[in-house]
Amino acid sequence: MPLFDPAHAFVPYPDVPVARAGTGPLADLSFAAKDLFDVAGYPTGGGSPIVLAMSGIKTRTAPTVQKLLDAGARFIGKTVTDELAFSMNGNNAHFGAPINGAAKDRITGGSSSGSASAVSWNLCDFALGTDTGGSVRAPANHCGLYGLRPTHGRVSLDGVLDLSPSLDTCGWFARDIGTFARVADVLLGDDAPALPQRVRLLRPEDVWSLAAPAAAGALADAAARVQDVFGEAQGINVALDSFDAMYWNFRYVQAHEAWLTDGPLIERYAPPLGPGVAERFAWSRDVTDAQIAAGRAFRAAFRGHLAQLLGTDGVLLMPTMPDIAPLRSESEAGLEDYRNRAIQMLCIAGLAGFPQLSMPLAQRDGAPLGISLLGPAGSDLSLIRMAEHIAAG
Numbered sequence: 001m002p003l004f005d006p007a008h009a010f011v012p013y014p015d016v017p018v019a020r021a022g023t024g025p026l027a028d029l030s031f032a033a034k035d036l037f038d039v040a041g042y043p044t045g046g047g048s049p050i051v052l053a054m055s056g057i058k059t060r061t062a063p064t065v066q067k068l069l070d071a072g073a074r075f076i077g078k079t080v081t082d083e084l085a086f087s088m089n090g091n092n093a094h095f096g097a098p099i100n101g102a103a104k105d106r107i108t109g110g111s112s113s114g115s116a117s118a119v120s121w122n123l124c125d126f127a128l129g130t131d132t133g134g135s136v137r138a139p140a141n142h143c144g145l146y147g148l149r150p151t152h153g154r155v156s157l158d159g160v161l162d163l164s165p166s167l168d169t170c171g172w173f174a175r176d177i178g179t180f181a182r183v184a185d186v187l188l189g190d191d192a193p194a195l196p197q198r199v200r201l202l203r204p205e206d207v208w209s210l211a212a213p214a215a216a217g218a219l220a221d222a223a224a225r226v227q228d229v230f231g232e233a234q235g236i237n238v239a240l241d242s243f244d245a246m247y248w249n250f251r252y253v254q255a256h257e258a259w260l261t262d263g264p265l266i267e268r269y270a271p272p273l274g275p276g277v278a279e280r281f282a283w284s285r286d287v288t289d290a291q292i293a294a295g296r297a298f299r300a301a302f303r304g305h306l307a308q309l310l311g312t313d314g315v316l317l318m319p320t321m322p323d324i325a326p327l328r329s330e331s332e333a334g335l336e337d338y339r340n341r342a343i344q345m346l347c348i349a350g351l352a353g354f355p356q357l358s359m360p361l362a363q364r365d366g367a368p369l370g371i372s373l374l375g376p377a378g379s380d381l382s383l384i385r386m387a388e389h390i391a392a393g
Contacts, residue, residue: 001013001015001077001078002123005123006099007098007099007101007114007117007118007121007123008080008096008097008098009032009098009113009115009117009121009123010032010077010078010079010080010114010123011077011078011079011080011114013042013077013078015077016039016042018040018061018069018075019069020070020074020075021069021070021071021072022072023072024070024071024072024073025072025182025185025186026072026073026183026186027072027073028072029072029073029074029125029126029182029183030074030075030076030124030125031068031073031074031075031124031125031128031183032075032076032077032078032118032119032127032128033062033065033079033115034078034079034081034111034112034114034115034128035080035081035114036081036130036160036161037062037064037078037128037159037160038058038060038062038065038159039058039061039062039065039075040061041057041058042057042058042078043055043056043058044058044078044161046085046161047080047081047084047085047092047111048083048094048271049094049271050265050269051084051161060159062156062159062160063159064128064155064157064187067187068183068186071186073126076124079098079115079127080095080096080098080113080114081110081111081112082110082111083274083277084163084262085110085130085132085135085161086111086163086258086262086277087110087111087274087276087277087280088111088133088134088135088138088339088342089109089110089113089276089339090107090109090110090116090139090142091110091113091274092113093273093277094274097113097328098114098117098118099117100116100117100120100142100143100325101117101119101122101143102120102142102143102367103324103366103367105327105328105329106142106324106325106326106327106328106367107325107326107328107330107335108142108143109139109141109142109325110135110138111129111135112127112131112135112136112139112173115128115172115173116129116136116139116140116145116147116173119143119145119173119174120144120175122175125174125175126173126174126179126183127172127173128170128171128172129170129171129172129173130163130168130169131168131169131170132163132164132167132169132254133167133250133254133343133346133350134321134342134343134346136169136171136358137171137320137321137349137358137372138342139173140173140320140358140370141321141325141358141370142321142324142367142368143173143325144360144363145174145175146174146175146176146177146180146357146358146359146360146387147172147173147370148171148172148355148357148380148383149171149349149350149356150169150170150171150188150355150380151169151353151354151355151380152169153353154169154188154355154378155169155170155187155188157169157170162257163254163261163262164253164254164255164257164258164261165257165261166253166257167253167254167350170187172187178388180387181388184380184381184384185381188380188381190381191379191380191382192378193312193378194379194382195313195375195379195382196312196313198231198313199230199313199314199386200234200313200315201226201231201233201315202233202234202235202236202309202310202314202316202317203223203234203235203236203316203318204236204316204318205235205236206237206238207238207239207316207318207319207348208318208319210319210322210341210344210345211323212323214323214364215319215321215324215364215369218364218369219319219362221362222361222362222369223317225361225390225393226361226371226373226390227317228393229389229390229393230315230389233317236309238305238306238309238348240301240302240305243344244344245298246298246302246344246347246348246351247344247347249351250295250299250347251295251343252287252291252292252294252295255280255283255287256284256287256291259284259287262281263281263284263285266281275332276332276335299351302351302352303351303353306348306352306354307352307377310354310375310376312376314375315374315375315379315383316348316372316373316374316375317371317372317373318345318348318371318374319369319370319372320345320358320369320370320371320372321342321370322338322341322345324363324364324367325368352377353377354375354376354377355377355378355380356373356374357372357373357374357380357383357384357387358370358371358372359373359387361390373386373387
């Protein structure tokens with residue numbers, strides 16, 4: 001970790017030399033990884049003292065981290081994650097709250113809080129995170145960064161601690177689209193199929209209605225900037241049944257898998273879980289078989305519904321989050337309310353398994369605000385190329 005960490009972004013592990021290639025496409029870049037990723041010579045703590053105590057020193061590096069090392073990138077340390085990766089607030093009751101370099105009085109967002117914080121403070125060029133329910137997209141919005149939730153399964157999560165495996169994805173953060181795209185070229189490979197040169201830009205009006213009025217107003221210029229490059233967006237609605245139905249069915253699937261992943265550890269050791277995390281796991285334990293079955297069926301139906309709307313050339317242009325990051329002084333109840341509103345937006349990509357790229361193109365009250373491109377399955381790199389055109393335009 002850096003000798004000076006004003007962001008409180010890094011887990012204070014002793015530095016371990018990590019072998020990397022001397023040359024390669026990322027040879028001039030430094031990076032960090034969320035403390036869910038195995039890196040040889042380090043433990044993997046998952047934001048939990050119990051998991052850290054049981055970890056031992058890893059002898060194998062997660063393939064995604066290794067791919068970056070093989071491309072010449074320099075690893076500088078492991079970053080703080082929210083406890084067991086089951087939060088979007090960026091505050092770990094055991095390891096603290098990384099500081100948002102773009103708005104120091106506001107939360108970073110979680111659970112990839114340390115990674116986003118480190119990049120926002122310019123402590124590294126890019127950083128790996130994971131996104132299950134929004135854990136890359138939320139911090140990207142809050143910290144003024146580019147952040148991708150990739151197509152589910154596209155970037156390897158081998159050697160990475162699970163939360164909800166059918167929803168977990170590996171994403172990353174960067175301050176500029178040029179750096180972000182260089183990492184994409186290493187991690188993603190080619191799209192299959194790529195989006196056509198002329199995409200159909202779609203504006204999901206029902207999603208925009210979920211944004212706070214001030215946030216929607218602040219995003220208007222960013223939306224116009226995108227449309228200047230790709231043409232006028234067609235208004236559509238994307239919710240299946242209702243956002244309430246989408247929210248609950250997403251939560252049933254996520255919670256059931258989170259309990260399967262971490263429930264045995266929680267029941268055996270009864271670790272003291274932080275605020276919000278404790279309540280979510282207690283709720284997860286009680287999800288019924290009928291709710292799980294309903295959630296899975298709804299997810300399959302929604303995936304087909306969104307695939308039909310997008311076809312092979314459609315891209316949603318939408319807010320990343322309902323508003324700028326809440327203040328660090330916000331109450332736990334206020335943070336939970338914000339999280340629940342955010343999940344209604346974030347579950348679109350989560351339920352479908354489709355890629356979503358958040359771009360830092362707006363701000364409100366001096367704090368960053370992201371706008372997103374969401375495309376068909378496998379269009380990850382095409383979305384990044386779109387963002388490059390927007391930045392150049």
